[in-house]
Amino acid sequence: MKLPDKFFLAPMAEVTTPALRKTVSSFSPDIVMYSEMLSAGAIAARSPHNEPLVKRHEFDRNFIYQIVGCDPSVMADSCAILSGTECLSVDVNMGCSAPDIMKRGQGARLLSDPARARTIIKSCRKSCGTLLSVKMRSGFEKNDPERLVDFARMLEDEGVDFIALHPRYAKLSFTRNADWGLVKLLKEKLRIPVIGNGDITGPSDAVKKIETSGCDGVMIGREAVKSPWIFRLCRAVMDGENFTLDVDARDVFIKTLEHTAEFLPDRLHKSRAHRFCFYFSKNVKFSHELFRLIRAAERIDTIIGIVQDYYGRNPAEAALRFETRDGSIIKK
Ligand SMILES: Cc1cc2nc3c(=O)[nH]c(=O)nc-3n(C[C@H](O)[C@H](O)[C@H](O)COP(=O)(O)O)c2cc1C
Known part of the structure; x- marks a missing residue:
């Protein structure tokens, strides 16, 4: 039996929502x-x-x-x-x-x-x-x-x-x-x-673990919530592709929150949005401060406002660039 891919997004209660899956699949549909x-x-x-x-x-x-x-x-x-x-x-x-x-x-x-x-x-x-x-x-x-x-x-x-x-x-x-x-x-x-x-802590680690264990694929949980683009980089590292990925983290943050509101009923918004934000906030410098504000918010539109305000004050933090060169990854 052959599996369709070597990369798996882990099941995570309250986290692998349709919103996160849509975001992950926008980078890695397969x-x-x-x-x-x-x-x-x-x-x-x-x-x-x-x-x-x-x-x-x-x-x-x-x-x-x-x-x-x-x-x-x-x-x-x-x-x-x-x-x-x-x-x-x-x-x-x-x-x-x-x-x-x-x-x-x-x-x-x-x-x-x-x-x-x-x-x-x-x-x-x-x-x-x-x-x-x-x-x-x-x-x-x-x-x-x-x-x-x-x-x-x-x-x-x-x-x-x-x-x-x-x-x-x-x-x-x-x-x-x-x-x-x-x-x-x-x-x-x-x-x-x-x-x-x-x-698994990153793309090079994922590929190394496939090689050293001989396993048929790797499943990533927490790191994929923080970096929903990780599987695209895993593929580039595995294929030895020289590849540059520019990510607008602010956009990913807000879109995933918007998808949460779109795909799930009101009663699930707070728990699912908080869970996603807990991991995704780690992309910013003042993540504790950001998540403290988010945790006090009840509604997704309030959370989006907090995120917009954060990046408004720290615009340079939104632009993330990753490069893969000859099977390894460089974050700029
Ligand atoms: C918030 C959270 C929820 C989880 N929920 C599930 C679950 O519903 N089913 C499951 O099999 N594992 C669940 N797990 C375990 C993950 O699937 C995975 O095995 C674990 O996080 C280790 O992978 P990681 O180090 O890449 O995060 C959960 C983990 C976390 C952090």
Whole structure:
């Protein structure tokens, strides 16, 4: 099985909104993008509340829906519904370590219950009319390479088409570095494609991690929210292309906020805009000050006003230039 691209935008709750996806795809239309994690129960119940998160847009080309849950028949029903949209894949979340998810036996908790994980994958495989994938951590309470390989082989044997591995065990938040040696190990032990994820800091790092781990692709989360253009630069570095990218950060900032208002209902504006701004503000010098003002704002038009005011006072910060030369990147 060949995946359509080597670059993946990670699923991030409240962050990989249609607004962010539209911005990312404006730089890199061919990469693979995930939805936010979606409750399998809400999808199976066809909850109208969920509709804005489930809706697929024209820019969602190589698109993966990620579902979270632990009831095999509910997971299977939601797979059937979502795979009917001709998405690239439906992905089962076995990586989320949020306490409210894990206490329900979902997300990364499934790593400690291989029998249930197997039943879920068996049911999903039967109902899923497209690729079926799993995004997982490297363990629950600790990293145990042998258990990791056994678990991943079980997924492979049950018909999972590819795995994205975030090589931190679930009880670690972001305190220690992701262990890319485990991505390499899994790639060596499995027949299906393995995507590596965790701590990618820039385009050269992404390409180096593909080379050193031998993985089939890389998934980028936080760094792609700060730099939605990162995948375009990854491609240029990978291809050894000599390329210059000029980005108007003010424009990207404001457009993404406008798309948030366009694609999502009012009740989601504040949480989604704040989450995006938390990461994207890091592009400016006085990011703490900027984000402090944004966090106090309730409405997207107020936030846009704050951003306009910031760049009005610091116009030189809007123009970003990146150059790739002979497989490395220079930021000007
Ligand atoms: C705000 C936030 C929300 C996340 N939500 C999800 C999620 O819904 N599903 C999931 O599988 N992983 C989720 N993750 C984990 C990311 O997909 C990714 O595995 C992690 O951030 C490591 O990649 P990075 O170092 O490139 O950010 C989330 C991470 C962050 C920071």
